[in-house]
C-alpha cells in the first residue's frame with residue numbers, strides 16, 4: 001500500500017484539525033503488514049475512515065473511526081514494542097523453541113485475540129466495557145465511549161464522587177464473578193461517560209485460576225484505593241478487600 005492510500009485511510013487533514021495531541025508524539029508510521037491488516041479490517045467491519053487518534057501509547061494507537069455513520073474505536077497494536085520484544089526474546093531464548101521461528105505478528109495477534117475474548121466475556125456478563133466488534137491480526141475494533149465532540153475522559157481527569165467509587169468497586173466485583181482479574185487497573189484504564197464507568201484495556205486480564213491472579217488483584221485494588229483515597233473518598237486497601245471478599249470465588253480467598 002503506498003503513501004497516498006495511507007493518507008486516504010487516515011484522513012490527515014482531519015487529524016491536523018481535530019487532534020489536540022502534540023503532532024510530534026503521533027507515531028503513525030505503520031509497517032506494511034499493519035496497513036494491510038487495517039485495510040482488511042476496514043472491509044470486514046465496514047469502517048469508512050479513521051477519524052482522529054484518541055491516544056498514542058508505547059504499545060498501541062487508538063483511533064476513533066466511522067463505521068456506517070456510527071463511531072467505533074480501532075486499536076492498532078504496534079509491532080515494535082518492548083513488551084512484545086520481551087515475550088519474543090523469552091521464547092526464542094528457550095532451547096526448546098530455537099527451531100521454531102516465532103513470528104512477532106502471531107504473538108501480537110494472540111494478545112489482541114485475548115483482549116477481544118476478555119471484552120466479550122465481560123460484555124456478556126454486563127460488566128461495563130466497550131462493545132466488542134471484532135479483531136484481525138494486530139487490530140481490535142470496539143465500541144466508542146464518548147460524545148460526538150470528544151472521547152470519554154479517563155478517571156484520572158474526573159472529579160470523583162462516592163457514586164463513582166461505588167460503581168468502580170461494583171465493576172471489580174462483577175469482573176470477579178465473570179472469573180476475570182483486570183490486572184492493569186488504574187485511573188487510566190477506566191473511562192467515565194454519562195454517569196457510568198467503563199473498564200478498558202483488557203488484554204492483560206487473567207482468569208481467576210491464573211497463578212498470579214491474587215497478586216494482580218491486590219495490585220489492582222491497591223491502585224484503585226490509593227487513587228480514590230487521594231481524591232477524598234473514604235476508603236482503603238483493607239476496606240476494599242473486605243468489601244470484595246464476598247464476590248471473590250473460593251480459590252482466591254484461600255490464598256490469603
Ligand SMILES: Nc1ncnc2c1ncn2[C@@H]1O[C@H](COP(=O)(O)OP(=O)(O)O)[C@@H](O)[C@H]1O
Nearest residue numbers: 054055057060062073130143144145151200201
Ligand atoms: N472504546 C474506547 N472509547 C473511547 N476511548 C477509548 C476507548 N478505548 C481506549 N480509549 C482511549 O484510548 C486510551 C488508550 O487505550 P487503551 O486500551 O488503554 O490502550 P493502551 O494499551 O495504549 O493503554 C485510553 O486511555 C482511552 O483514553
Ligand SMILES: [Mg+2]
Nearest residue numbers: 188189200201
Ligand atoms: Mg491503557
